[in-house]
Every structure is written in C-alpha cells, then in structure tokens.
Amino acid sequence: MDFPENPNLNPNCMHIADGDPLSLDFELSEYLMLDDSTSQSLASSEKTYHVLDAGCSGSTGATYRNKNISCKTGVKKNKVDIGHRVAFRTKSQLEIMDDGFKWRKYGKKAVKNSPNPRNYYKCSSGGCNVKKRVERDREDPSYVLTAYEGVHNHESPCVVYYNQTPLMVPTGWTLQASSLSSSSS
DNA sequence: CGATTTTGACCGGCGC
DNA sequence: GCGCCGGTCAAAATCG
Numbered sequence: 041m042d043f044p045e046n047p048n049l050n051p052n053c054m055h056i057a058d059g060d061p062l063s064l065d066f067e068l069s070e071y072l073m074l075d076d077s078t079s080q081s082l083a084s085s086e087k088t089y090h091v092l093d094a095g096c097s098g099s100t101g102a103t104y105r106n107k108n109i110s111c112k113t114g115v116k117k118n119k120v121d122i123g124h125r126v127a128f129r130t131k132s133q134l135e136i137m138d139d140g141f142k143w144r145k146y147g148k149k150a151v152k153n154s155p156n157p158r159n160y161y162k163c164s165s166g167g168c169n170v171k172k173r174v175e176r177d178r179e180d181p182s183y184v185l186t187a188y189e190g191v192h193n194h195e196s197p198c199v200v201y202y203n204q205t206p207l208m209v210p211t212g213w214t215l216q217a218s219s220l221s222s223s224s225s
Numbered sequence: 226c227g228a229t230t231t232t233g234a235c236c237g238g239c240g241c
Numbered sequence: 242g243c244g245c246c247g248g249t250c251a252a253a254a255t256c257g
Contacts (some may be wrong), residue, residue: 145230147249160248164229173248 052197129177141192143167143172154178165194 143161150157158175170190177183 099230126255145253148230148232149249152246158247171248171254 125187125189127185130182130184130186131182142171151175156181163190163192165192168192168194 076078100178107109140166143165145159146162148157149158149160154175155178156176161172161174163170163172168190170188170192172189175185177185
C-alpha cells in the first residue's frame with residue numbers, strides 16, 4: 041500500500057492516547073482505501089474503493105463498489121493532488137472521533153444522497169492541509185462515514201505511534217472484515 | 226483574548 | 242446558459 045511520505049507514520053492512523061476517553065462503543069465495520077488514481081475517473085455518483093482488509097497489513101483487497109461518499113470535486117486539476125484518501129465506516133453514537141489530531145470544522149452541508157448533514161473538518165495544524173469529511177450513514181444512522189483526505193505532514197498532538205501497524209485499533213474497537221453482511225447488527 | 230464553531234454566502238464543475 | 246450540487250470561505254458568535 042502506499043504511505044509514501046512517512047513510512048513510520050500512517051497517513052491517517054489513529055493515535056490513541058493513553059487512557060483515551062474513547063469509551064463509547066463503536067466498531068469499525070469497514071476500512072476503505074481510496075485509490076486516487078482510480079478515483080480520477082469518477083464522473084458519476086459511483087466510486088471505486090479498495091478495501092483494506094482490517095487486521096491485515098496493508099493489502100489492497102478487492103475493489104468495492106457501493107457507496108457514493110465522495111464527489112466529483114475531490115481532485116481539481118488546478119490544485120495540488122493531495123493524493124491520499126481513506127474512508128471508513130464506524131459504528132458510533134458520536135461522529136466526533138478523536139484520532140489524535142486537532143480538527144477544525146469549516147463547513148457543514150446537507151447532501152442530496154443523505155438526509156444527514158455532512159461536516160467538513162481541516163487539520164488545525166499549520167501547514168497541514170489534511171481534510172476530513174464526516175457524515176452519518178444514510179441507511180444506518182448508527183454508523184458514521186468518515187473520509188480523510190491527504191497525509192499529515194506533522195506529528196499528532198498526542199503521539200502514540202504503533203509503528204508498522206497499518207491500522208490502529210483502539211481497545212474496544214471491533215474490526216471486521218470488509219463485508220457488509222457481517223457488519224450490520 | 227485566542228481558538229473554534231456556526232451558518233449563510235459564494236464558487237466551480239457538471240448535467241440538461 | 243441555467244440550475245443543481247458539493248465544497249469552501251469568512252464574519253459573527255461562542256467557548257475555554
């Protein structure tokens with residue numbers, strides 16, 4: 041898989057602080073790796089995801105066509121290709137998941153596909169233009185769809201690195217292989 | 226008092 | 242060309 045900038049540093053990994061206040065019960069049901077080179081071609085509301093098998097070290101699984109989280113304006117020709125996109129679905133009451141970075145909300149939008157508003161966050165660290173998009177699953181309001189865009193070029197404010205582990209799983213998270221059938225209640 | 230959130234306006238791309 | 246839609250901006254409000 042591609043973690044081009046920082047081999048040690050997962051682009052969007054969860055940095056779990058010790059004694060993390062995350063006591064809520066959410067389970068990561070899907071971890072989706074968005075290959076940007078393929079997403080260039082998206083012109084409709086369908087998008088191709090590469091499923092990253094949870095618990096398996098960074099292997100791209102089969103492509104997965106289902107949701108339409110993302111949209112057309114993800115990559116602008118005039119803008120710098122931030123290159124890295126990760127989306128995953130999390131079962132959680134709260135959509136604000138503390139992944140160790142500081143996020144500043146900069147927008148909220150009601151999207152057509154979903155009855156739920158979508159929130160836009162930016163990494164509040166200067167020079168780091170990683171963005172994050174959070175919305176509730178339209179079919180499962182108990183799930184939260186989170187999409188990261190870009191790679192952090194700095195360390196997390198509360199750094200706890202688990203080197204060479206592609207996916208950080210806080211204690212209490214239940215990872216599931218990326219099959220929809222097993223992810224639902 | 227600085228940082229963050231809120232919220233409506235604005236902008237650009239795309240389909241018709 | 243126009244309208245729709247998603248994404249971003251920015252001023253005001255709020256919070257710590």
